[in-house]
Amino acid sequence: MSNDGVPQKSVVNNVPSSDFAKEVEKEFGGEGIMKCIQCGMCTASCMVASMADRYRPRKLIQKILLGKREEVLSSELPWLCMTCRLCEERCQEDVNLAEIFHAVREIAAREGYVPKIFQNTINKVLEDGWLLKDAYTDFVEDDRSDLGLDPKLDWNDDFVKKVKKRYFNGGNKK
Amino acid sequence: MKEFVLYTGCTTPVRLPAYEAAITIVLEKLGVRLIPMKDANCCGAQYVESVSHTAFAAMSGRILAIAESMDRDILAVCGACSGSLKIVKHDLDHNPDLRAEVNDLLAEEGLKYTGTVEVKHLLQIFNEDIGYDAIKAAIVKPYNGVRLAAHYGCHVTRPPEIVQVDNPETPVIIDKIIEIAGATPVDYTGKTRCCGGPMLAMDQEVANKIGLDKIKNIRSERAQGIVTACVFCDIQLTQVQFGDTAGSEPKIPVLTLPQFLGPALGINFDKLGIQLNKISPEAILQVT
Amino acid sequence: MTERKAQAALVIGGGVAGMQAALDIANQGFKVYLVERTPSIGGRMAQIDKTFPTLDCSACILTPKLSEVSHHKHINLLTYSEVGSVTGKSGDFHVRIRRKARFVKEDLCSGCGDCAAECPTEVPNEFDMNIGFRKAIYIGFPQATPNVYTVDKENCINCGRCVKACQRNAIDMEMTDRTLDIHVGAIIIATGFELFDVSQYPRLGYGHYPNVIHAMEFERLINAAGPTHGHLVRLSDGRKPHSIGFVQCVGARDVQKGVPYCSRVCCMYSIKNAVMALEHYPDAEVSVYYADIRAFGKGFEEFYEMAKKRFGVRFVRGRVAEVMEGKNTGNLVVKVEDTESSTIRLVEHDMVVISPGIIPPEGMDTLATKMGIAKSDDGYVQIAHSFFGPTLTKVPGVFVCGCADGPKDIPDSVSAGSSAAMKATIILSKGGA
Numbered sequence: 017m018s019n020d021g022v023p024q025k026s027v028v029n030n031v032p033s034s035d036f037a038k039e040v041e042k043e044f045g046g047e048g049i050m051k052c053i054q055c056g057m058c059t060a061s062c063m064v065a066s067m068a069d070r071y072r073p074r075k076l077i078q079k080i081l082l083g084k085r086e087e088v089l090s091s092e093l094p095w096l097c098m099t100c101r102l103c104e105e106r107c108q109e110d111v112n113l114a115e116i117f118h119a120v121r122e123i124a125a126r127e128g129y130v131p132k133i134f135q136n137t138i139n140k141v142l143e144d145g146w147l148l149k150d151a152y153t154d155f156v157e158d159d160r161s162d163l164g165l166d167p168k169l170d171w172n173d174d175f176v177k178k179v180k181k182r183y184f185n186g187g188n189k190k
Numbered sequence: 191m192k193e194f195v196l197y198t199g200c201t202t203p204v205r206l207p208a209y210e211a212a213i214t215i216v217l218e219k220l221g222v223r224l225i226p227m228k229d230a231n232c233c234g235a236q237y238v239e240s241v242s243h244t245a246f247a248a249m250s251g252r253i254l255a256i257a258e259s260m261d262r263d264i265l266a267v268c269g270a271c272s273g274s275l276k277i278v279k280h281d282l283d284h285n286p287d288l289r290a291e292v293n294d295l296l297a298e299e300g301l302k303y304t305g306t307v308e309v310k311h312l313l314q315i316f317n318e319d320i321g322y323d324a325i326k327a328a329i330v331k332p333y334n335g336v337r338l339a340a341h342y343g344c345h346v347t348r349p350p351e352i353v354q355v356d357n358p359e360t361p362v363i364i365d366k367i368i369e370i371a372g373a374t375p376v377d378y379t380g381k382t383r384c385c386g387g388p389m390l391a392m393d394q395e396v397a398n399k400i401g402l403d404k405i406k407n408i409r410s411e412r413a414q415g416i417v418t419a420c421v422f423c424d425i426q427l428t429q430v431q432f433g434d435t436a437g438s439e440p441k442i443p444v445l446t447l448p449q450f451l452g453p454a455l456g457i458n459f460d461k462l463g464i465q466l467n468k469i470s471p472e473a474i475l476q477v478t
Numbered sequence: 479m480t481e482r483k484a485q486a487a488l489v490i491g492g493g494v495a496g497m498q499a500a501l502d503i504a505n506q507g508f509k510v511y512l513v514e515r516t517p518s519i520g521g522r523m524a525q526i527d528k529t530f531p532t533l534d535c536s537a538c539i540l541t542p543k544l545s546e547v548s549h550h551k552h553i554n555l556l557t558y559s560e561v562g563s564v565t566g567k568s569g570d571f572h573v574r575i576r577r578k579a580r581f582v583k584e585d586l587c588s589g590c591g592d593c594a595a596e597c598p599t600e601v602p603n604e605f606d607m608n609i610g611f612r613k614a615i616y617i618g619f620p621q622a623t624p625n626v627y628t629v630d631k632e633n634c635i636n637c638g639r640c641v642k643a644c645q646r647n648a649i650d651m652e653m654t655d656r657t658l659d660i661h662v663g664a665i666i667i668a669t670g671f672e673l674f675d676v677s678q679y680p681r682l683g684y685g686h687y688p689n690v691i692h693a694m695e696f697e698r699l700i701n702a703a704g705p706t707h708g709h710l711v712r713l714s715d716g717r718k719p720h721s722i723g724f725v726q727c728v729g730a731r732d733v734q735k736g737v738p739y740c741s742r743v744c745c746m747y748s749i750k751n752a753v754m755a756l757e758h759y760p761d762a763e764v765s766v767y768y769a770d771i772r773a774f775g776k777g778f779e780e781f782y783e784m785a786k787k788r789f790g791v792r793f794v795r796g797r798v799a800e801v802m803e804g805k806n807t808g809n810l811v812v813k814v815e816d817t818e819s820s821t822i823r824l825v826e827h828d829m830v831v832i833s834p835g836i837i838p839p840e841g842m843d844t845l846a847t848k849m850g851i852a853k854s855d856d857g858y859v860q861i862a863h864s865f866f867g868p869t870l871t872k873v874p875g876v877f878v879c880g881c882a883d884g885p886k887d888i889p890d891s892v893s894a895g896s897s898a899a900m901k902a903t904i905i906l907s908k909g910g911a
Binding site for chain 3: 053054055057059060065072075109110
C-alpha cells in the first residue's frame with residue numbers, strides 16, 4: 017500500500033470461472049473433468065511430464081477448471097498428450113485425461129488453433145487417403161515384392177474427400 | 191481355416207513390410223488365413239482423431255463397414271489402428287446419431303455399418319483364436335532360453351474396457367508366447383510405459399528421451415532382444431537406438447512377434463523379412 | 479398366556495465394539511452370548527501396537543476388557559464359533575450357533591504351552607500377518623481369551639506328540655463341531671473389517687518386492703510381541719530402514735477398484751505409523767505421500783502438527799504412481815508428483831509401507847442374507863438413519879456397531895458399541911418386546 021493512501025492498481029491474473037470447464041464437460045469425451053481432485057497421480061505416471069518440464073497434465077486440467085480458456089486453447093500443451101492412457105488407468109477419481117484433452121483439441125481446432133504439424137498431416141491424409149504416399153519409394157516397393165507382398169498399395173482417396181468436404185469445410189475445420 | 195480381413199494401416203506396408211509378411215505366413219501356419227483389405231483408407235488415428243470426432247468415426251467407420259461387406263472380422267496389426275477401430279466401433283454401437291451420420295456418408299458407396307464385425311488385435315488372434323496349445327504343438331525348433339523383453343504398446347492394451355486384449359497392468363500374452371517358444375521372458379521397470387512414438391510429431395527430443403528410457407530399463411535386465419506387437423512401437427524402439435543421444439552401448443535387436451515366433455515354427459528367416467530389420471536379430475534367433 | 483420373549487442378547491463379533499456392547503448389556507443384568515469366529519476375542523485392536531492420537535499401547539488398554547468379558551457372569555463367551563441360521567423377530571430370535579471343534583477341551587486347557595513346544599509343524603502366523611510362524615497347535619497371541627489352545631487341523635500331521643505332552647489330557651483329536659441353539663431378544667452385529675488386498679495394485683510392487691509391506695505388517699514389526707520382537711527391519715535382509723515412505727489412498731477413494739469411499743482411519747494411522755518409525759529410528763527419513771490429510775477428530779490436527787514439527791515427518795502432497803525396485807539393494811524408488819511444486823520426483827526409500835483402506839470382512843454377504851439385513855453399495859451393513867439410527871439396521875431387533883457399518887476408529891467403535899447395547903436392552907428390558 018503506498019504511503020499517500022492512494023491504492024495501487026492491482027493486476028488481475030485470472031478471474032476463476034467454471035464456464036470453460038462446463039464447456040469441456042459438454043464436449044464428447046470431456047464429461048469427467050469435474051471429478052479431478054488434483055492429486056497428481058496422472059502427472060506422476062505421465063512419461064511426457066517426466067521428460068518435458070513444461071508439461072504437467074494435472075496443471076492443464078487445473079487451468080481448465082480455473083477457466084483459463086484463451087490460454088489453454090492457444091497453447092501447445094493439449095497437443096502434447098501421447099494418448100498412452102497410463103493416467104486414465106491409474107486415476108482414482110476415474111478422470112479420462114486423454115479423452116478430455118481430445119475434447120479440448122476439438123474446441124481449439126474449431127477456433128483455428130491447430131499445431132502446424134497436425135494440420136499438415138491432416139491435410140495430407142485428407143488428400144491421399146493415407147499418410148505415407150510420399151514415403152512409398154521404389155526401394156520399398158522392391159522390398160515388398162521380395163517378400164511376396166503385393167507391391168500395389170490399393171488406397172482409396174475418394175472417401176477422404178467427402179470427409180473433408182463435410183467436416184472440414186475444404187481445409188479448415190467447420 | 192479361420193479367415194480374417196487384414197487391415198494394415200498406413201505404416202506397416204511402407205515402413206515395416208517384414209511385419210506384414212511375417213504375420214501372414216506365421217498365421218497361415220497356425221491355421222488363420224488373412225485376406226488383405228482392398229480400397230481402404232487411413233483409420234484417422236491421432237491426427238483427424240484430435241480435431242474432429244465425427245470425421246474420425248467416419249474414417250474408421252468405413253474400415254469397419256468394408257469388413258462387414260466382406261463378412262469377416264478385422265485383424266489390426268498396428269496398435270493405433272487397433273485402438274482406433276475398437277474405440278470407433280464402441281462409439282458407433284452406443285451412439286445412434288453418430289452411426290446414422292456415418293452411415294449417411296457411407297451410403298453413397300453402398301457401405302453400411304451395422305455392428306456385426308469384431309475388431310481384433312494380433313495378440314487376441316494368438317490368445318483367443320489360435321490358443322497356446324496349438325502354438326506349442328507347432329513349435330519345431332525351440333529357442334535356447336534367450337532373454338527377451340516384451341513391449342505391448344499403449345494402444346494395444348488400453349483402455350482395457352474397450353480393447354479387451356490383455357490385462358493392461360500385467361499383460362502376459364507376448365511373454366507366454368516367448369516362453370512357449372523356448373525363450374526366457376524378462377520383466378523390467380516401466381514395462382507398460384509408452385515407447386514415445388506418438389510424441390514424434392510435436393517434440394522429437396522428448397519422444398527420444400521416452401524411448402531411450404525404455405531401452406535403458408530393458409538393458410538393465412540384460413535382455414538380449416525386444417519383442418513388439420505394434421508397428422509404430424517397433425519402429426520407434428529401433429530408431430531411438432540410432433539417435434545422437436543413444437550412447438555407445440551395443441544396440442538391442444527389436445523384432446515383431448511373428449518374426450520372433452516364425453523361426454521356432456520352422457519358417458525361413460528370409461520369408462520373415464529378418465534381413466530388413468535395422469538391428470539384426472540373427473544372433474538371438476539361433477534355434478536348436 | 480403372555481408370549482415368552484427372550485431375555486438375552488447375541489453379539490456377533492468379539493472385537494472392541496462387540497466387547498463393549500456385550501459388557502454394557504451384561505452390566506445391566508441381562509445375559510449375552512458373544513460369538514467370535516476366530517479362537518480369541520480382541521479383534522484388530524489386539525494386532526495394533528499403538529493407537530492414535532494418544533500413542534497408547536493398544537494391548538494395554540484392550541486386555542482389561544478381554545479379562546472383564548471372560549470373567550463376566552452374564553457373558554457366555556463362544557469363541558471359534560459362527561452364526562448358522564437366524565429365524566424369528568425382534569424380542570424372539572432363534573439362532574443356531576456352530577461351535578467349531580478346536581480339538582482342545584476349553585475347561586481343561588490351562589494355556590501352559592507344553593503342547594506347542596512338542597509340535598513339529600510350523601506354519602505362517604496369521605496374527606503376525608504371515609511374517610512370523612506358529613505351530614499347528616497354537617494360541618493367537620499371549621493374552622488370547624480364552625487362553626486355550628486350538629489345533630489347526632488343516633496343517634496338523636496327526637503325530638500325537640501334543641496329546642502325549644499335555645499333562646491335563648485336554649487334547650481331544652476326535653472332537654466334532656457342535657451346534658448350540660439360543661433364544662435371544664436382540665442381535666448386535668459387530669463383525670469389524672478386513673484390509674483391502676493391496677496386491678491388486680501391481681504398480682506398487684506389494685507381493686513382488688519384499689521391502690514393500692502394508693500397514694498391518696508394519697504394526698506387527700514394531701510390536702514388541704511381534705515376529706521380530708519389536709525391531710523394525712526390512713523383510714529382504716533384516717537390516718534397519720533409513721528411509722521409509724508411506725503411501726496413502728490405496729484401496730480407498732478409488733472408483734476404479736470399487737472402493738470410492740474414504741476409509742476414514744488411514745490418514746491418522748499412517749501419521750501414527752510415521753511417528754512410530756521415528757520413535758524407533760530418530761535418524762530415519764520418513765515421508766508420507768497423500769492426496770489429502772484428514773485429521774478431523776479430537777486431537778487429530780494437533781497430532782498431525784506434532785508429527786511435522788516435533789518429529790520431522792515429511793508430508794508430500796501427491797499420490798504415488800509407481801514403486802520400482804533397485805535390483806541389488808532391494809531399495810525402492812517411489813515415483814510421485816509433488817503437486818505443491820509441480821515437480822516429478824523419484825525418491826529412494828529402503829522400505830515402503832502401503833496404507834490399505836478397510837473393507838467389509840469376508841463372509842459379510844452370507845451373514846447379511848441370513849439376517850435379512852440390507853447392505854449398502856459399498857458392502858457394509860446398511861444403517862436405518864444416519865442421524866437418528868446410526869446403530870439401527872432396517873430389521874427391528876438387529877443392531878450394528880463398530881466397523882461393520884463403515885470405517886471407524888477405536889473411540890467411535892466403542893461409542894457405537896454402547897449405543898447398540900442401549901438399543902438392544904430397550905427391547906430386553908421391556909420383557910423382550
